Amino acid sequence: MEKARKLRILVAKPGLDGHDRGARIVARAFRDAGFEVVYTGCHQTPEQIVSTAIQEDVDMIGLSILSGAHTYSFPRVLDLLKDNNAQDISVVGGGIFPLEDVPKLKEIGIKEIFEPGARLKDIIDWVNSNIMPRRGVVLKK
Amino acid sequence: MDIIEQIVSGDVRTIARILRDIDDEIPSAKNVLQELYPHTGKAYVVGFTGSPGVGKSALVDQITGAYRKAEKTVGILAVDPTSPFTGGAILGDRIRMQRHFLDPGVFIRSLATRGHFGGLSKSTNDMVNVLDAAGKDVIIVETVGVGQDEVEIVNSAHTTILVTVPGMGDDIQAIKAGIMEIGNIFVVNKADREGSRKTVRELMNLIELDARRHNGEDWEPQIVETVAIKGRGIEDLYEAIEKHRAYLLATHSGKWRKILEKRARIQLMGVLKDQAFRTILERVEGRGDSLDEMVRKIVDKESDPYTIVHRIIDKEFK
Numbered sequence: 001m002e003k004a005r006k007l008r009i010l011v012a013k014p015g016l017d018g019h020d021r022g023a024r025i026v027a028r029a030f031r032d033a034g035f036e037v038v039y040t041g042c043h044q045t046p047e048q049i050v051s052t053a054i055q056e057d058v059d060m061i062g063l064s065i066l067s068g069a070h071t072y073s074f075p076r077v078l079d080l081l082k083d084n085n086a087q088d089i090s091v092v093g094g095g096i097f098p099l100e101d102v103p104k105l106k107e108i109g110i111k112e113i114f115e116p117g118a119r120l121k122d123i124i125d126w127v128n129s130n131i132m133p134r135r136g137v138v139l140k141k
Numbered sequence: 142m143d144i145i146e147q148i149v150s151g152d153v154r155t156i157a158r159i160l161r162d163i164d165d166e167i168p169s170a171k172n173v174l175q176e177l178y179p180h181t182g183k184a185y186v187v188g189f190t191g192s193p194g195v196g197k198s199a200l201v202d203q204i205t206g207a208y209r210k211a212e213k214t215v216g217i218l219a220v221d222p223t224s225p226f227t228g229g230a231i232l233g234d235r236i237r238m239q240r241h242f243l244d245p246g247v248f249i250r251s252l253a254t255r256g257h258f259g260g261l262s263k264s265t266n267d268m269v270n271v272l273d274a275a276g277k278d279v280i281i282v283e284t285v286g287v288g289q290d291e292v293e294i295v296n297s298a299h300t301t302i303l304v305t306v307p308g309m310g311d312d313i314q315a316i317k318a319g320i321m322e323i324g325n326i327f328v329v330n331k332a333d334r335e336g337s338r339k340t341v342r343e344l345m346n347l348i349e350l351d352a353r354r355h356n357g358e359d360w361e362p363q364i365v366e367t368v369a370i371k372g373r374g375i376e377d378l379y380e381a382i383e384k385h386r387a388y389l390l391a392t393h394s395g396k397w398r399k400i401l402e403k404r405a406r407i408q409l410m411g412v413l414k415d416q417a418f419r420t421i422l423e424r425v426e427g428r429g430d431s432l433d434e435m436v437r438k439i440v441d442k443e444s445d446p447y448t449i450v451h452r453i454i455d456k457e458f459k
Contacts, residue, residue: 031224039232039233048242
């Protein structure tokens with residue numbers, strides 16, 4: 001009688017920009033899609049984001065950014081996940097990015113980038129088909 | 142290393158993941174809980190409850206700071222509501238606790254109620270046991286914003302703190318039974334607002350009439366005024382909690398033992414109910430008896446829930 005595992009997602013805004021309207025709308029849409037959304041608000045450092053993701057045992061981190069600081073914060077989040085042996089947590093980005101940065105971000109391991117105009121339904125469909133709730137507890141090697 | 146050692150030694154990733162297994166009701170999590178149980182019983186559990194928006198998360202943040210100053214490690218379980226329609230949830234209690242995110246002495250986990258009533262999630266007590274076994278000195282449980290009757294926290298916490306704010310005076314009168322009866326400590330938060338003294342006076346009246354004291358309990362609930370976001374009154378709250386802890390632990394009073402027995406009894410009942418239900422349901426389904434067919438019979442008035450359950454139980458326990 002095993003139930004389906006519930007998807008847990010962290011929505012966070014790294015850096016100094018304080019405009020979290022978009023992040024809130026996406027968080028709300030995730031809620032309505034049946035996910036458990038941990039929302040930590042603005043001004044998060046990559047260290048705080050990764051620490052939260054691990055303690056909350058999320059399957060995915062959604063980073064919202066409008067400030068242009070993604071070239072620092074996105075790689076930093078990925079590095080910290082690796083340092084903590086938590087590369088299995090997927091990272092996606094949403095917000096405003098120069099076109100030429102998108103392939104670079106995907107190359108370093110950001111799973112998907114959602115730009116202005118991305119529809120909520122498309123984001124949720126993407127999550128449903130690409131992010132699987134993780135398996136049970138694992139042993140340290 | 143096995144999972145138990147990893148948890149007892151405080152490995153954050155393992156702790157986080159076993160909590161998820163418990164929440165998702167993965168059967169193997171029960172075995173882990175079994176093996177962890179001998180390691181439990183050392184932590185002190187403090188519960189914060191009260192209506193939505195009274196400042197529970199901000200107070201949890203502040204009191205965590207106070208315990209960290211006293212060099213105690215802290216585990217926090219913060220519960221937010223699950224949508225009854227979609228099953229989704231926004232878990233936002235952490236927003237108030239950001240300054241503790243990078244402190245290895247603090248572990249914060251946000252939980253959704255997942256359809257459980259009573260102010261907590263079904264998994265909360267098991268999760269308290271995990272954090273206890275992981276060596277947290279103090280475990281703080283923050284309930285969902287509650288109304289009148291979500292009083293389950295008293296069975297999880299050693300000290301229960303009911304948080305209110307000025308200007309809810311009429312409500313206080315109206316909600317005397319239930320939630321207002323469970324506080325060992327009452328906090329009037331946002332005490333820099335008008336009417337704080339009035340709220341304190343009303344609480345004092347309430348405490349005077351408190352039924353527990355007529356039942357031979359001699360703890361006089363404390364009232365503390367705080368302004369959580371400015372850090373005011375936190376030392377008073379800390380002292381009140383420690384005073385209650387000393388009261389419970391006073392040697393030869395038997396109070397601590399009584400609390401442990403009460404919690405053990407409730408946990409035993411909970412596990413028994415849960416396991417018995419699962420076992421019976423599995424057998425019913427294993428026999429090929431269709432639940433849908435039972436539902437159809439009830440709707441079509443060919444049978445009723447009472448008769449059907451009676452038959453199931455009879456079959457299982459003959």
